[in-house]
Amino acid sequence: MFTGIIESLGKISHLTKEGENLHIEIKSTLAPELKIDQSVSHNGVCLTVVELKENAYVVTAIKETLDKTSLNSLKEGALINLERAMKMGDRLDGHIVQGHVDGVATCSNIEEADGSWSFTFEYKYEEFSTVEKGSITVNGVSLTVVNSKKGAFSVAIIPYTFENTNFKGIEVGNEVNLEFDIIGKYVKNLMKPYL
Template structure:
């Protein structure tokens, strides 16, 4: 489980494509806190740490992960958001996230609004049905509040802290982003549907 509070940035040092997916090598100071087999969210995608050292770790992304997330687009030099798995007893400052990305959206518009930056993301209708104004969504692993939603897109307002501490601060129009909708909405839909 994750909270969507990014703990650090990493840099992709290498990507080794294979028939089964790809192995990513990511440089980060957070690697010192990882043991082999630990979960870590990379741009919101829950991956398993392999060969962690003081300054880097590797993780395998299977083909399913590459198809459903924007990790297929990262390469050497790409910056990534990182979050270690939540420990029991930690504060839940963001919202409950699983690291199971539901799909990819594309940044369609960026506008300043005072000291915040409003980012609009075009997203598939099958994901937008779970998105509500003032609800939670994870974008590249960052827990955010939805400021607006319509049939084609959603918007979030990014505060200076988010712009400074995450890769969203450098995001540009056209960038693909990982989206994880609120898991509670998916469970409610399934439970209500079962009783129709």
Template structure:
């Protein structure tokens, strides 16, 4: 009961502190990178879009494959963002190229309607697809591996964000020999169709953001002397 009360308290607190800028993990549109150019130590990226630029202006934030990036320029059918070296090295942007499709979502006030879960747009790292199993109903079971440092934050039936998409973890297991965490998600046909997941294959890397509530709860429990493993 104590953990549940703590979870609810953290949830309400996050809604308050994150109300200026957040996402839900419900993809609004799939865009296409039309150009990538060097910009200082980072990159200037132009993305073709329609829906997400309808009420967007310079300075607005858009989630691109789960990365919260600021619009610095735009036209009637595209917008431009800039990515700093930290963002590039931590995400799939390190290997992005012209023609790549990306999941997109506009920022949402916490007072708006939720369809997924609280997504900050702060990518924690990368996960690798190790298996894709297509079911008889055309749904997919997809298995991933990632660093075991997220062991306490990626849990069965918990939320996770992959390439900006809000998903539920179906199962987890650890591989102590390889210091990896393995987890599985299920994708329904609709999610596959309206996101870039339809283009992914075994061996591909995806942007990963752990559940922010799980992150805060683990931190609080750890500070109270619970035995969570962390590096």
């Protein structure tokens, strides 16, 4: 369980294919504090630490994960948003995030405002939807939805988030990972028989 508040940016130092699996080595200031079997959110994808190195660690993404997320497009040197699992009793500064990505979206527009940015994303999942002023997780970042439409939404990014996440590297046409609000998904599922 995560909150969507990014702790650190990691840097992809090595990618190794093994069969249909992808081993991802990440350099991070968090590495010395991690343990084998610990869950860490990587651009919103919950992955298990399988190996520790000096100032780096390794996680493995299987085919199912690669098929449903943007991790298959990672490149060495890319920045990745990192968040360790929340501790019971901590403040929930973002929203409830499972680290189970629902799918990918494509950045369709970026507008710089006077001191902030508006990013618009489009997706093709009819079973999911956003709610105006509701929560959404984009690459692991807990954000508030603005301009919710069928198959699209925007988010407003403040300077702190822009500088301390990989939003600063997102360009129009890039894919990002989406996790829709868990409470919204449960409500929608419960309402299906009545719609």
